Each structure stands twice: as structure tokens, then as C-alpha cells.
Amino acid sequence: MSRLPKPRVIPIHAESPGIGHKGAKYDCHKCPAYCCSYPLIEINKRDIARLAKHFGLTYKQAETRFTKYDKGEKSRALRHQKDRHFNSICMFLNTRTRQCTIYDARPGVCRDYPDVPHCGYWEFLKFERVQQDDPKFIATT
């Protein structure tokens, strides 16, 4: 089976299917949030300021608590937590409901992803569920 291309930017876990993208062909409600398991969920100063305001923290507190600097990629990213489906996943995902816990304060990359009507992860998941004849099957990439 073909593997998914690694996206450069990270994802969103929408509250409703394909939110923000007219004619979206994916359903985040039925997905375990592959996009939120991407190792490097890049975050910028504006994103950190938004998180700080959301949690009533200073910029520095939010930066320290929620982000880490990746020396290899030379960029700052959201911290992860352990996850039963993937090695790890964004610290802000509710690992039981698979929903984003900071939806209104999520970073820009999460708002933008995917910026096309199709989500590659969703296509992969749909294919695997048909193969397994299990509408709830969770395939790992």
C-alpha cells in the first residue's frame, strides 16, 4: 500500500467536517487526528501570543510550557504527549475524543490544513477501512 507524503505544515482537527473549506471531502469527526500526530507542528510568535492569552499566561510562560525548539529544523513547535494510536501526538489533542482542546486558539498551521478540499490522511483511512471491512479501523501510517 502506498504511503502518505509527509506534509510540510501541520494540520487541523476540525470540530466539524472540513470546517473552513468549502466542498471539503473529509470528515475529521471520524478520524483519529493523523494531522495532529505530525512531529513538527510549527508555531510562530503570533500563535504563542494567542495561546498565552487563551490560558492567561505571559508569552514566556506559554512558550516554555507549550513549545520546544527543534535544533535540526531550526523552528519552534508544539510539544507532544504519548498516544495509544501514534507514537506521540500534539499535547492539545484530547486523546479520548480525538478533538482539539484549544480549537479557538489553535495555531495558524492547524487552521490552514489541509488547504485543499481533500485530506490525504482521510483518503488513506477510508481506503484502509474498506480493506479491513471495518468502519472504525484505525490504520497507522
Ligand code: SF4
Ligand atoms: S487528518 Fe484530515 S481528516 Fe483527519 S483530522 Fe486531520 S484534517 Fe481531519
Ligand code: SF4
Ligand atoms: S493545536 Fe489542536 S489542531 Fe493543532 S495539532 Fe494540536 S490538537 Fe491538532
